[in-house]
Amino acid sequence: MELMFEFARILLFCFAGELCHTLLPLPIPASVYGLLLLLAALRLGAVKLAQVRRAALFLTGVFPLLFVPAAAGVMELWAQLQAMLLPAVLALVPVTVLVMAVSGRVTQYFVRRKERDHV
Incomplete structure (x- = not known):
């Protein structure tokens, strides 16, 4: 409950x-x-x-x-999406790397801050 x-x-x-x-x-x-x-x-x-x-x-x-439903929808529309594949990849790869880098830096900052506060 x-x-x-x-x-x-x-x-x-x-x-x-x-x-x-x-x-x-x-x-x-x-x-x-x-x-x-x-x-x-x-x-x-x-x-x-x-x-x-x-x-x-x-x-x-x-x-x-x-x-899962979103992925199934992408597979269903594959024919229309093939024409946009190269621009999508060119946009997604740098954005993914950027998000991973920023997330890693933010996580490192908070881990260091937590370690500093507990010492």
Whole structure:
């Protein structure tokens, strides 16, 4: 039953994100609003990590399954996508490398900061 309440807390932030997306004239997806609101609530202590931990771990565990329908759609439209293959690869490779590099640097920064704070 507790897992249902954890999901409900996460869904509440998803709905709040939808509300922000509807009310604010910014080109930010509702899911990003929801994540930012949940992050703010966690950082401010309005929501404790223990109140959403199990549901969040479950959701991140099944997250790769959410890409299956998109991959199936790509395979279905392969004939149309072949014409765009070279431009797509030329765009995706540098962006992927950039995302990996930035993610690695940010992770290193936080690991070093955590080690420095604990010493």
